[in-house]
Amino acid sequence: MAADDEAQGLFVVDGRLRRRRIVNRVMEALATLAALVAVALLVIVVVSVVKNGWDALSVSFFTETPTFSALGESGGGIANSIVGSLILVTLATLFALPVGVLTAIYVSELAPRSVANVIRLALDVTNGLPTIVVGIFVFSAIVISRGQSALAGSFALAIIALPLIARSTQEVLRLVPPSLREAGLALGAPRWRTILGVVLPTSMGGILTGTTLAIARIAGETAPLLFTTSLAAMTVMWDPRDPVQSMPLTIFQYIEQPDPSYHAKAWATGAVLLAFVLVLSLCSKFFLARSRRRLSG
């Protein structure tokens, strides 16, 4: 064998090596194809949403509230849904951000390891809760006694955002070098001052990244809103004690209608929601880059 190999040359392509090279090429091609499919899916979804909704998009679509008539809906817009979604997302973020960040601080800076692991597990389980179940929970906890409201809806969204914010904040807190904490403590600063004055500002970019991604996620949630803030007036509602209309629910309700004019409006609403989420994702990239710069100098 050894003599044969030498006769043919060590590096000459023979049968077995040729087979290996073919397998290698096939695997590379499959992986590349899978990656292309992933990108293509995004492009197809975005293109089809924009294409189908394009005709319904206009300035009045953003500024007017829905008009209904027996002959389908021709004019009108989704101003009430946009405002409602902004109210829901803002309130949910106000609820979830402080609790999420404080939870993360407790877990990664203060808690003993065993307790931290339990909380981490709890957050992961919360993250996996079906959103419809969260909706039912808020329905039974708040809506049955107090009725639907933007507050109830945003509370349901906050439950979904909390583990996302807490987990992503934990990850960034872990990236803050221990030497910075030591520096603060060695100056005779109490622990909480070191956390607030050094650790948090250093990781602010990463916290914002996680928060914007959580906002993008809850902005598109439908199920938690079904029982909590779906019976809204078709006018712009500013009071969070009233139920508000929201973009995901508008899509849901319009696409169920038989009349094609509603379908176009559902697509257009989808395009607006999609644009909102894409902008948030880009913002999160920006915050992340900023925070990397800050940590690495």
Place this chain on the structure above:
Amino acid sequence: MPTDTMTTVMPIEIAQRSERTRLPTKLEPVFEISALSVSYGSTPAIREVTFDIGRNMVTAIIGPSGCGKSTFIRVLNRMNDLVPSARVSGKVLYHGEDLYRPRVDPVQVRRRIGMVFQKPNPFPKSIFDNVAWGLRVLGMKDDLKGRVERALEQAALWDDVKDRLKKSALGLSGGQQQRLCIARALAVEPDVLLMDEPASALDPIATSRIEDLMHELKQNYTIVVVTHNMQQAARVADMTAFFGIEVLPDKSRTGVLVEYDETQKIFTQPSDERTEGYVTGRFG
């Protein structure tokens, strides 16, 4: 054979101040350390260390890797409290007061006993805010600008940075960053400055500036410096403590104080042959 003497088990000495561990009589001690032992979990780090550290002088801690130098210096301002498994026994008197007595607040200890670390660790803030942060936290807010300027001057950094105080500290060179960390520690007016290999990450020029700085600072501060670099100890220190590693029969390794004396004596006529072996470069 020096390597043999390293592995010899010394009988546990009763912690008392012998000639070896006492300061020259005219000097006033800041720290009086008696029978100090530290372990991490069940792993001992240093055992039965006893000696005094004098005021307004530079005391160097030298010794091979793993001899517990860093552990020792972190005991002096209770930074070891941050390691949950660390256990400290023995006494560390600071101006006569035991730092490990119950009810002593480690935060107050660190406020008086500052520390500079091996790797420069400026905050990702502006140069000014790096120095001002500790002042703000400790409520020393009167004449903030003046205090920051004086601290930077003391650390021989003022001329380098006076025109860019608002710029990020992370843009400074390694040597400048380390002097900024010294300025930050000095700004809060500590009594003692602990330095854990402060120049080991720096080039020779930056190192020599830090050493010059130690010479100047000892007029007003007590300095304890851990160093790997024996020439550095010989250049900057008044007193030098040599820590060695003791290997017990069960193969566990513990840091012990081998010899403590005036620096000149440690480097020219050490009384312990392990010290001689180390300072002449035969091992370690």
